[in-house]
Amino acid sequence: MDLIEAKNISHAYRGQKVLNKISFNLKEGSWTALIGPNGSGKTTLIKILLGLLPLQSGRLTFWKQEHFKELGYQEQKITPPRLMPLTAFEVVKMGLLSIKKSPKIFNKEDIKNVLQMMRTTNCFQYRNKLFTELSGGQQQRVLLARTLVNKPKLIILDEPTTALDSTSRDSFFELLAKLNKEQNTTILLITHDIAEIGKYASDFMVLDKELIFSGSKEEFCSSKAVANYFGSYTQHIMDHLHSEDSCPFPEHNHTHAPREVK
Numbered sequence: 001m002d003l004i005e006a007k008n009i010s011h012a013y014r015g016q017k018v019l020n021k022i023s024f025n026l027k028e029g030s031w032t033a034l035i036g037p038n039g040s041g042k043t044t045l046i047k048i049l050l051g052l053l054p055l056q057s058g059r060l061t062f063w064k065q066e067h068f069k070e071l072g073y074q075e076q077k078i079t080p081p082r083l084m085p086l087t088a089f090e091v092v093k094m095g096l097l098s099i100k101k102s103p104k105i106f107n108k109e110d111i112k113n114v115l116q117m118m119r120t121t122n123c124f125q126y127r128n129k130l131f132t133e134l135s136g137g138q139q140q141r142v143l144l145a146r147t148l149v150n151k152p153k154l155i156i157l158d159e160p161t162t163a164l165d166s167t168s169r170d171s172f173f174e175l176l177a178k179l180n181k182e183q184n185t186t187i188l189l190i191t192h193d194i195a196e197i198g199k200y201a202s203d204f205m206v207l208d209k210e211l212i213f214s215g216s217k218e219e220f221c222s223s224k225a226v227a228n229y230f231g232s233y234t235q236h237i238m239d240h241l242h243s244e245d246s247c248p249f250p251e252h253n254h255t256h257a258p259r260e261v262k
């Protein structure tokens with residue numbers, strides 16, 4: 001079943017077009033990797049989905065409203081609350097506000113959940129430190145705990161692992177995989193790390209102002225549009241299709257650098 005149906009979404013900043021007629025469906029329970037080079041419109045597209053940017057043209061249909069009430073969003077840019085210095089614990093606790101009814105009083109169960117999630121995402125040890133005084137990777141773990149603490153049914157993550165070391169990144173992906181499998185949580189994840197995400201994602205979207213591709217991992221691997229777009233890099237990907245590893249992607253992490261289109 002589709003959660004989101006997007007039809008012909010276009011967007012321009014001050015007359016400059018950055019998205020052109022994007023159409024896709026997001027399936028419930030899927031893990032979709034949204035990939036594309038810098039400036040290709042990925043963040044813009046998800047901000048439109050989230051209602052953080054206005055829908056200038058096209059149509060968006062949300063089939064299950066409850067998923068948008070229980071939504072986790074981790075944005076790309078970390079904006080530390082400078083004026084109101086918060087501890088890591090308080091930042092994670094803020095993640096519960098969206099599901100709290102007024103008055104927003106936290107009970108024992110809430111506090112237990114916050115601490116539990118901080119243990120799971122491995123940031124419990126600096127729960128009493130100021131968020132602004134944590135390293136980039138530590139902040140990213142705290143923000144992940146904040147995103148997941150209210151057990152969202154739909155998680156939208158914009159490059160959430162850029163500051164994580166490889167061990168933290170592995171456990172981060174394993175945690176998402178568990179939520180995806182066991183709770184049927186739908187995941188939309190923007191990443192440049194195609195090698196890593198190839199092990200987890202069920203679906204792919206390739207964006208470069210236009211939607212180059214949208215479909216399952218299997219379709220991605222056999223798509224002519226993908227082959228044309230990635231050029232010689234595609235061969236590199238496909239070479240791994242028949243390797244012992246079930247993942248069709250190279251072992252090593254790398255940032256893909258697609259050729260210019262248009």
Ligand SMILES: Nc1ncnc2c1ncn2[C@@H]1O[C@H](COP(=O)(O)OP(=O)(O)OP(=O)(O)O)[C@@H](O)[C@H]1O
Pocket residue numbers: 013014018036037038039040041042043044045076
């Ligand atoms: N607030 C803004 N005002 C004007 N132009 C913007 C604004 N935000 C983004 N853009 C432009 O829109 C284009 C798409 O930006 P966007 O942030 O969506 O790309 P992205 O795919 O997320 O890139 P990255 O991988 O670097 O995060 C870029 O050319 C960018 O300069």
Ligand SMILES: [Mg+2]
Pocket residue numbers: 042043044076158
């Ligand atoms: Mg972005």
